[in-house]
Amino acid sequence: MACVSFAKLNAASSQWIGGQQSFAQRPGSSTRLATRRVSVPIRAGAYTDELIQTAKAIASPGRGILAIDESNATCGKRLSSIGLDNTEPNRQAYRQLLLTTPGLGEYISGAILFEETLYQSTIGGKKFVDCLREQKIVPGIKVDKGLVPLPGSNNESWCQGLDGLSSRSAEYYKQGARFAKWRTVVSIPCGPSALAVKEAAWGLARYAAISQDNGLVPIVEPEILLDGDHPIERTLEVAEKVWAEVFYYLAENNVMFEGILLKPSMVTPGAEHKEKASPDTIAKYTLTMLRRRVPPAVPGIMFLSGGQSEVEATLNLNAMNQSPNPWHVSFSYARALQNTVLKTWQGRPENVEAAQTALLVRAKANSLAQLGKYAAEGESEEAKKGMFVEGYTY
Numbered sequence: 001m002a003c004v005s006f007a008k009l010n011a012a013s014s015q016w017i018g019g020q021q022s023f024a025q026r027p028g029s030s031t032r033l034a035t036r037r038v039s040v041p042i043r044a045g046a047y048t049d050e051l052i053q054t055a056k057a058i059a060s061p062g063r064g065i066l067a068i069d070e071s072n073a074t075c076g077k078r079l080s081s082i083g084l085d086n087t088e089p090n091r092q093a094y095r096q097l098l099l100t101t102p103g104l105g106e107y108i109s110g111a112i113l114f115e116e117t118l119y120q121s122t123i124g125g126k127k128f129v130d131c132l133r134e135q136k137i138v139p140g141i142k143v144d145k146g147l148v149p150l151p152g153s154n155n156e157s158w159c160q161g162l163d164g165l166s167s168r169s170a171e172y173y174k175q176g177a178r179f180a181k182w183r184t185v186v187s188i189p190c191g192p193s194a195l196a197v198k199e200a201a202w203g204l205a206r207y208a209a210i211s212q213d214n215g216l217v218p219i220v221e222p223e224i225l226l227d228g229d230h231p232i233e234r235t236l237e238v239a240e241k242v243w244a245e246v247f248y249y250l251a252e253n254n255v256m257f258e259g260i261l262l263k264p265s266m267v268t269p270g271a272e273h274k275e276k277a278s279p280d281t282i283a284k285y286t287l288t289m290l291r292r293r294v295p296p297a298v299p300g301i302m303f304l305s306g307g308q309s310e311v312e313a314t315l316n317l318n319a320m321n322q323s324p325n326p327w328h329v330s331f332s333y334a335r336a337l338q339n340t341v342l343k344t345w346q347g348r349p350e351n352v353e354a355a356q357t358a359l360l361v362r363a364k365a366n367s368l369a370q371l372g373k374y375a376a377e378g379e380s381e382e383a384k385k386g387m388f389v390e391g392y393t394y
């Protein structure tokens with residue numbers, strides 16, 4: 001019965017494909033529908049075709065995502081690392097540099113923006129969303145409201161932002177966004193507790209369903225933090241647990257898998273572990289985890305960089321693309337695309353061109369890695385510097 005009323009609740013925005021039956025109406029149920037064929041319900045929403053097209057466009061060969069969705073506070077940290085104040089004009093200048101880089105669309109298929117940037121224009125008055133569209137880059141939007149302590153857990157956190165998400169998503173769609181991002185985190189040294197994993201998975205699934213109902217392809221991102229001294233086997237174990245639970249709740253919320261993208265952490269040893277793993281080992285563990293947990297219906301896996309150096313993140317991606325995968329395996333990096341750019345720019349107008357060139361160098365390297373053809377030649381020392389920060393917030 002509960003499911004019948006859920007179907008009614010969704011009737012305004014979604015139709016249910018005829019002849020299909022929900023979990024609640026299994027054989028043995030006393031409802032009239034109990035004699036029907038048993039199968040998983042599929043939601044055919046108003047945006048189904050568009051969601052599939054958007055996800056495919058983002059997961060296109062040789063391209064990946066530029067993540068510049070830092071909250072104002074985190075963007076402030078980036079700016080202060082080069083001696084700039086965290087003012088709106090400085091954030092605008094930095095984002096303009098990134099989003100107007102000529103030729104960026106060859107390597108970048110989507111850009112995740114913070115709300116301020118989605119509604120912002122260049123200094124010359126051109127909407128950032130239009131700059132992206134011209135280069136065939138799909139605009140995306142960070143929709144979560146950040147992490148707060150999770151009561152009853154082992155010092156873990158949960159991600160806020162479900163209240164009002166549907167109306168906010170509808171507004172973001174009107175403004176030109178076509179995909180969304182929700183980042184929650186799981187900490188291995190803190191457990192993770194069953195409560196924290198369940199909360200992370202449920203929140204991601206609710207967000208994904210709401211995004212799809214509003215025409216936004218959800219990027220599903222349970223970041224398993226690099227923090228800790230554990231070996232790679234422990235990361236694999238936790239990642240398998242987390243993704244099993246995420247897919248369980250995605251299915252329970254009738255999320256259409258063809259219209260989502262994933263943003264996992266790579267499976268690596270903890271940042272404080274005594275031994276570093278090679279790109280081949282990281283690729284082997286990460287692909288093992290993905291093959292065990294991710295259905296081939298999902299079009300794209302867009303990794304986060306999580307504090308790896310720019311070169312490490314590119315080498316690891318390249319190693320994962322040495323043989324064909326069931327999904328597009330690509331990047332959605334923030335730190336691993338921005339580090340050298342920021343250092344080159346230094347807030348000086350005369351450095352903008354050189355900084356844009358630095359962005360193209362990284363974007364092209366990751367494009368090659370997506371195709372499994374990156375050779376790691378001529379990389380700068382700056383690009384080899386790790387960026388891990390303990391307890392990193394976004």
Ligand code: 13P
Binds near residue numbers: 221333
């Ligand atoms: P990093 O690549 O810096 O880990 O970014 C993670 C992220 O969620 C950006 O959207």
